[in-house]
Amino acid sequence: MNVPDGDAARLWSDVEALGCIGAGADGGVTRLAWTPALREASAWLARRCESLGLATTLDAAGNVVAVWGEGEAPRVTVGSHIDTVRCGGRFDGALGVLCGLEAIALLREDGHLPRRPIALVAWMDEEGSRFATPTFGSRAFAGHDLAELSDRLDADGVALPDAMAAWERPFDALADAAGLERTTAYLELHVEQGRILERADLDAGVVTAICGLLGLRVRFHGRADHAGATPMDDRRDALLAAARAIVAVEAWASAGPPELRATVGTVEARPGSFNVIPGEAAISIDVRVASDADLARAEAELRALAAAVAAAGGVEHEVAVVHALAPVPMDATMTDLLERTAAAAGAATTRLPSGAGHDAMHLAPHVPTGMLFVPSRDGISHNPREHTDPAACQLGARVLADALRELSAA
Amino acid sequence: MNVPDGDAARLWSDVEALGCIGAGADGGVTRLAWTPALREASAWLARRCESLGLATTLDAAGNVVAVWGEGEAPRVTVGSHIDTVRCGGRFDGALGVLCGLEAIALLREDGHLPRRPIALVAWMDEEGSRFATPTFGSRAFAGHDLAELSDRLDADGVALPDAMAAWERPFDALADAAGLERTTAYLELHVEQGRILERADLDAGVVTAICGLLGLRVRFHGRADHAGATPMDDRRDALLAAARAIVAVEAWASAGPPELRATVGTVEARPGSFNVIPGEAAISIDVRVASDADLARAEAELRALAAAVAAAGGVEHEVAVVHALAPVPMDATMTDLLERTAAAAGAATTRLPSGAGHDAMHLAPHVPTGMLFVPSRDGISHNPREHTDPAACQLGARVLADALRELSAA
Numbered sequence A, B: 001m002n003v004p005d006g007d008a009a010r011l012w013s014d015v016e017a018l019g020c021i022g023a024g025a026d027g028g029v030t031r032l033a034w035t036p037a038l039r040e041a042s043a044w045l046a047r048r049c050e051s052l053g054l055a056t057t058l059d060a061a062g063n064v065v066a067v068w069g070e071g072e073a074p075r076v077t078v079g080s081h082i083d084t085v086r087c088g089g090r091f092d093g094a095l096g097v098l099c100g101l102e103a104i105a106l107l108r109e110d111g112h113l114p115r116r117p118i119a120l121v122a123w124m125d126e127e128g129s130r131f132a133t134p135t136f137g138s139r140a141f142a143g144h145d146l147a148e149l150s151d152r153l154d155a156d157g158v159a160l161p162d163a164m165a166a167w168e169r170p171f172d173a174l175a176d177a178a179g180l181e182r183t184t185a186y187l188e189l190h191v192e193q194g195r196i197l198e199r200a201d202l203d204a205g206v207v208t209a210i211c212g213l214l215g216l217r218v219r220f221h222g223r224a225d226h227a228g229a230t231p232m233d234d235r236r237d238a239l240l241a242a243a244r245a246i247v248a249v250e251a252w253a254s255a256g257p258p259e260l261r262a263t264v265g266t267v268e269a270r271p272g273s274f275n276v277i278p279g280e281a282a283i284s285i286d287v288r289v290a291s292d293a294d295l296a297r298a299e300a301e302l303r304a305l306a307a308a309v310a311a312a313g314g315v316e317h318e319v320a321v322v323h324a325l326a327p328v329p330m331d332a333t334m335t336d337l338l339e340r341t342a343a344a345a346g347a348a349t350t351r352l353p354s355g356a357g358h359d360a361m362h363l364a365p366h367v368p369t370g371m372l373f374v375p376s377r378d379g380i381s382h383n384p385r386e387h388t389d390p391a392a393c394q395l396g397a398r399v400l401a402d403a404l405r406e407l408s409a410a
Helices: A008-019 A036-051 A094-109 A136-141 A147-151 A160-165 A171-177 A238-254 A292-313 A332-344 A390-409 B008-019 B036-051 B094-109 B136-141 B147-151 B160-165 B171-177 B238-254 B292-313 B332-344 B390-409
Strands: A055-058 A064-068 A075-081 A118-123 A183-191 A204-210 A212-221 A261-263 A267-270 A280-289 A316-325 A349-354 A369-374 B055-058 B064-068 B075-081 B118-123 B183-191 B204-210 B212-221 B261-263 B267-270 B280-289 B316-325 B349-354 B369-374
Touching (some): A008 A036, A008 A390, A036 A094, A036 A118, A075 A094, A094 A118, A094 A183, A094 A390, A136 A171, A147 A160, A183 A332, A183 A390, A204 A332, A204 A390, A212 A292, A238 A267, A238 A292, A238 B238, A267 B267, A280 A292, A332 A349, A332 A369, A332 A390, A349 A369, B008 B036, B008 B390, B036 B055, B036 B064, B036 B118, B075 B094, B075 B390, B094 B183, B094 B390, B136 B171, B147 B160, B160 B171, B183 B332, B183 B390, B204 B332, B204 B390, B212 B238, B212 B292, B238 B261, B238 B267, B238 B280, B238 B292, B280 B292, B292 B316, B332 B369, B332 B390, B369 B390
Parallel strands (some): A075 A183, A183 A369, A204 A349, B075 B118, B075 B183, B183 B369, B204 B349
Antiparallel strands (some): A055 A064, A064 A118, A204 A369, A212 A280, A212 A316, B055 B064, B212 B280, B212 B316, B267 B280
């Protein structure tokens, strides 16, 4: 780990202060969309921004937007989110916002005068944990039509528009949050949520693309039979087929490129009795790919894999595509910029894809976008045990500052 | 299929008449323990027995006992059960009782005069579907202490003793059902509940043993991680280990002796999310073995299998024995008798173990016991589609009759 420039204490103090808002007795942080805890965090952030002289507003989608610099020129934007999952940690999202804040503080200390305004944004509801509305704020900012979300209810039956009304943000005014025209570039720092940087003892990672996502559900239909009365060679065991598929999916992904990942996270067998051969079984397959071509190939190869397993086991099967999202490449100029500024700051980096989705994926199709990852201790995220070393946090802020300096000087 | 002796119409008429009692609109038969439907079936059976001149009683455990012949000499006993699972078929259990009844009718027509009394028994609650009390009647008959069952409740919260009281059978008087001292031999005919006889185009099977039963639960403990952010070579996937175990268990059983069966009927993965690598997974393993040695070997080999799979996947594991029941061999003299009388009746037979448990397993340790299987169409049981050909039913009754003739003449 390199020793960072600047004053790591200020950023770390912010991490600790923000981490206290919504903190539970279990050590977990819970700041769900449109709740008092998130409102308190947004107000805290606004005060911190205003103390640096930034003009701060809460936009129509609940995004905190803080601007340094005058004029109507499109802004160089940096940000992430400050909402969390239930019982989450202090770093996922929050660190990106606080590193952006620290970067602006560093630039001010350096005497930098931005020719283009710099905007710091904390996106509303990246996690989507309350209303199943992930990346809500960045989607609204990118001009997506979110009208279909009007009937979303939380676990207590509260409708999304009513939750927004409590923040005096009318659901019908969401279009006012559209902000791409005011944006010239976007940078986001985020914790890796994996162990690649930690394992390689790297300070940061420059994201090449947000991986494409393929979600499949595969069902196998065999024959339920008596476990005692049915010889091994006279079975059509749906769970056995599912198990072979799980093993084959892992082997398939392991033989692919390093950025390919495939996960079977759910399985069910019916009737689900100790002494009955399962007649029905189903699995999910979550696949992450780095290119459009890989997305198409993954679906074709996994369909063939499922068919082969089913045929070998004498069972029927069906494959359903639950979701398919194309990969979102980061902008090459921004990637180069982050890599160069990181190197100049003495950071050891690598390029890597992001297996997880981020707000950046909604800006990247429209404005030059780059993402910087900092290490996650033991890869833990969405958990109170999330941790990133203070020096790595500060180094991330330094890299953001140097990149923002160049972008805002153009 | 051979053409049977005797009048197949009478037995088939009984199958149809008994099958109407407890029949639902879906075609399924439901006669649970201590219910009005089972009481009606017991009363119907008693009337049929009395019409043949048998002295018929309902014993302290709810078993229907019908005796042909006088005196206190131990009885040659034949029987099975007339309770069913929910939405079951007309053959599982019922056919054994009705073939015993038909066998007695055939012997009376033949002018046979038993020197030993012959008893026909319909055992209470073989299935155990209402109170989780399988083979209740035969256990009481075999003198087992059933006091621990006094607090069993059905799905509606009715206690077993209260359900018995509705039949005027006090729970505290269960010991009065003990009947081994009055029994010199036991025969039971049952549907195979498998496809071995049907596949080989055989008329009947002579059971060599009721298989031993080993029930294991294996849990794997890995590490829950982000499906997108965790490379394939940095995972400790508990479900992958479970899947490898399922595949390995099947291969292990398939490589064993033909009577060995192993089934994974249940599986669970946690947290059970599409995009989270399962940190925990559990499977059940149901094993049927033909000998005590095989029972011990199965446990040892499956423990080793689970350990190997866990080690290969970098996960922890634990194995729990849920139940272990030793195999119950049938009596060699009775097996020979059934095989000989079957051959004399022109039936093509084989010897085979019973993978399922039966009432016979509680009598076999104490009195010479034999079991005869007749074919199950497509191996279906515990289902309205259960079916056995009328000619096969009649041939089974003929074999029982000839065996009872020898046993009651001794």
